[in-house]
Amino acid sequence: MIINIKDTINYVFSKTEAEYNAVSKLRKYYKSSKQVAYIILSEKDMKNIGIDYNTAKNNVDILANIRGINIWAIFAYNKKTKLYDGSIRSMNGYVINAIARRYDGGGHKCAVGVKNLKNSDIKRLLGELNSVKKALK
Numbered sequence: 609m610i611i612n613i614k615d616t617i618n619y620v621f622s623k624t625e626a627e628y629n630a631v632s633k634l635r636k637y638y639k640s641s642k643q644v645a646y647i648i649l650s651e652k653d654m655k656n657i658g659i660d661y662n663t664a665k666n667n668v669d670i671l672a673n674i675r676g677i678n679i680w681a682i683f684a685y686n687k688k689t690k691l692y693d694g695s696i697r698s699m700n701g702y703v704i705n706a707i708a709r710r711y712d713g714g715g716h717k718c719a720v721g722v723k724n725l726k727n728s729d730i731k732r733l734l735g736e737l738n739s740v741k742k743a744l745k
Contacts, residue, residue: 661685
């Protein structure tokens with residue numbers, strides 16, 4: 609069997625029209641503070657957009673590649689815990705995993721998850737993320 613790499617890449621990175629429309633709606637919730645871009649989604653927000661909890665968190669990279677933004681995150685309300693969970697990413701050199709561990713999370717240097725957050729936790733976390741400095745090589 610021969611695999612067509614171009615077709616495979618197009619399939620993996622393309623979206624259905626419904627997915628494209630949902631991402632367009634999701635971007636309307638975007639906010640930024642200094643070096644951090646973020647989206648906070650309530651249960652009602654996700655319903656209005658037409659996405660579920662997992663889809664919300666998996667779309668964190670729609671906030672990537674914004675000039676001046678080094679860290680980006682999506683926080684989605686978890687109906688089971690009645691708290692927010694988040695996916696956070698950063699540009700190379702902005703290490704965020706130590707911060708994530710303080711918020712019931714963890715992961716790689718530049719890709720982490722956090723969970724069980726109240727609104728006040730998210731506000732505090734965003735403040736900490738805004739204080740992250742690029743690590744020296």
